[in-house]
Amino acid sequence: MLIETYTLNNDFxxxxxxxxxxxxxxxxxxxxxxxxxxxxNIIFDFEQVPFIDSSGIGAIIxxxxxxxxxxxxVSVVGLTQQPLELFQMLFIDKKINCYPSVxxxxxTLPTLxxxx
Numbered sequence: 001m002l003i004e005t006y007t008l009n010n011d012f013x014x015x016x017x018x019x020x021x022x023x024x025x026x027x028x029x030x031x032x033x034x035x036x037x038x039x040x041n042i043i044f045d046f047e048q049v050p051f052i053d054s055s056g057i058g059a060i061i062x063x064x065x066x067x068x069x070x071x072x073x074v075s076v077v078g079l080t081q082q083p084l085e086l087f088q089m090l091f092i093d094k095k096i097n098c099y100p101s102v103x104x105x106x107x108t109l110p111t112l113x114x115x116x
Contacts, residue, residue, distance in 0.1 A: 015045040020056035036066040047078030
């Protein structure tokens, strides 16, 4: 699992490459805890994630609960077939904002700000 992070319009993006499963969540425990301390919206980019399991879903939901409690949100972009089907089957797409791509997410933003 390769993880890239970047900031765009004061939102924190987490771009994942590979499966988001129990092994990945175990490896990412420290990072997920660190992300939960941020004071910004968090966006997971799943364009390169072919598979997610219940551990991956649980990590996203846990992070979402922590961020919402602070007045921020967690969104997901670029869901591929299996992750999208699981999100829909579990109705997670009704709780967490899902966008087809990063560009679609960006189009919903009121104004684009340049990060310093």
